[in-house]
Amino acid sequence: MSAPTAPSAPTGSLVGKLLVRGMLAGLIAGLFAFAVAYVAGEPSVNASIAVEEAAAKAEQATAHDHGGGHGAAEEPAEEEEIVSRDMQSTAGLATGVLVYGVALGGIASLAFCFVLGRVGRFTPKATAALVATAAFTTVYLVPFLKYPATPPAVGNPDTIGKRTTLFFLMILLSVLLGIAAVIAGRRLAPRLGNGNATVVAGAGFVAAVVIACAVLPANDDAVKPDFPAAVLWDFRLATLGIQAVLWAVFGLAFGLLAQRLLAPGPAAAQAVRAATPAA
Amino acid sequence: MAEAIASPAVTSTPSVAPVSLPVRAVLPWAAFIGILALVALYFVGAEQGATSLIAGSDVHEWVHDGRHLLGFPCH
Numbered sequence: 001m002s003a004p005t006a007p008s009a010p011t012g013s014l015v016g017k018l019l020v021r022g023m024l025a026g027l028i029a030g031l032f033a034f035a036v037a038y039v040a041g042e043p044s045v046n047a048s049i050a051v052e053e054a055a056a057k058a059e060q061a062t063a064h065d066h067g068g069g070h071g072a073a074e075e076p077a078e079e080e081e082i083v084s085r086d087m088q089s090t091a092g093l094a095t096g097v098l099v100y101g102v103a104l105g106g107i108a109s110l111a112f113c114f115v116l117g118r119v120g121r122f123t124p125k126a127t128a129a130l131v132a133t134a135a136f137t138t139v140y141l142v143p144f145l146k147y148p149a150t151p152p153a154v155g156n157p158d159t160i161g162k163r164t165t166l167f168f169l170m171i172l173l174s175v176l177l178g179i180a181a182v183i184a185g186r187r188l189a190p191r192l193g194n195g196n197a198t199v200v201a202g203a204g205f206v207a208a209v210v211i212a213c214a215v216l217p218a219n220d221d222a223v224k225p226d227f228p229a230a231v232l233w234d235f236r237l238a239t240l241g242i243q244a245v246l247w248a249v250f251g252l253a254f255g256l257l258a259q260r261l262l263a264p265g266p267a268a269a270q271a272v273r274a275a276t277p278a279a
Numbered sequence: 280m281a282e283a284i285a286s287p288a289v290t291s292t293p294s295v296a297p298v299s300l301p302v303r304a305v306l307p308w309a310a311f312i313g314i315l316a317l318v319a320l321y322f323v324g325a326e327q328g329a330t331s332l333i334a335g336s337d338v339h340e341w342v343h344d345g346r347h348l349l350g351f352p353c354h
Contacts, residue, residue, distance in 0.1 A: 014300065019312060088340065095342060140350060149348070149350035150347070161330070
C-alpha cells in the first residue's frame with residue numbers, strides 16, 4: 001500500500017500512544033462488562049451452583065439409605081472453600097474481566113495499527129468500530145456458536161483438557177479466517193468494487209466457519225442431560241451480553257481516543273463551524 | 280464576514296486522507312505486547328484448569344466466576 005504515513009510524531013511513539021489508549025479503553029470496557037456480568041450473569045451462576053449442591057445432597061442421601069444405620073457424625077463436611085462465593089462474584093470476577101479487557105484492548109489497538117488506512121477510506125473512529133466488531137465476532141461469537149460457555153456444575157472434569165484445547169483452537173481458527181477474509185476482500189476490491197468484494201469476502205468467511213464447525217469434534221459431554229434448560233439459556237445469554245457490551249464500549253472509547261490523537265483536524269474544523277453562527 | 284470564514288471550513292471537512300502506520304513500526308509492539316497479553320489471558324482462562332503451572336487451585340478459585348462468564352471451559 002502506498003498510503004501516506006502519519007505526519008509529525010515518530011510512528012514508533014504513535015504506536016505506543018495508541019497501545020496505551022487501547023489498554024485504557026479495554027479497562028473502561030472491562031468495567032462495563034463487569035457490571036453486566038455481576039447483574040445479569042451471577043444469578044445464573046448461583047442457580048447453577050444450587051443445582052450442583054442439590055444433586056450432591058440427593059446422591060449422599062441415597063448412599064446413606066443403602067449403607068444403612070450410619071450416624072449423622074459421618075456426614076462429610078461441606079466442600080472446603082478456598083475463596084468464598086462473595087469474593088468470587090465480586091473481586092474475583094472483576095479481576096478476570098478487567099485483565100481480559102486490558103489484554104484484548106491492547107491486542108485490538110495493535111490490530112487497529114495494522115489495518116488503519118489499509119482497509120479503505122475510514123476515519124480512525126470508524127476503523128476502531130470495525131476492529132471492535134471483527135474482534136467480537138471472531139474472538140467470541142464464532143467460538144461460542146461451536147463451543148458455547150457452560151455454567152458451574154455442568155462440565156465433566158475428565159474432559160476439561162479436551163474442551164479447553166478445542167475452545168482455544170476455535171478462537172485461533174476463527175481469527176485466522178477473519179484475517180484471511182479481510183485480505184481476500186482487499187484483493188478482490190479492484191475487480192469487484194468495494195461493496196461486492198466485502199459481500200464475497202464475508203460470505204467466504206461464513207462458509208469457512210460453517211465447514212470448520214462441521215469438521216471439528218462436538219463436546220456432547222459438556223452438559224448433563226438433567227441440567228435445567230432455563231438456567232443454561234440465561235447463563236449463555238449473559239455471557240453473550242458481557243462480550244457485546246465489552247466490545248461495543250471498547251470500540252466507542254478507543255475510537256474517540258484514537259480520533260483525537262490521529263485526526264484532530266476535522267474535529268477542530270467542526271468546532272469552528274459550531275462556534276460560528278450560521279447566517 | 281463570518282460567512283466568508285465559515286464556508287471553506289465546511290467544504291473541507293468531508294474528505295479524510297487515509298493515514299497508515301508502517302508495519303515495521305508496529306511489529307515489535309505486536310510481538311512483545313501480544314506475548315504479554317496472551318500470558319495474562321492464559322492465567323484468566325486456563326491456568327489450574329486444563330493445565331497447571333502453579334500447584335493448588337487458588338488461581339482457579341479466584342477467577343472462577345470470570346472464567347465461566349467469559350466463556351472459557353472451567354472444570
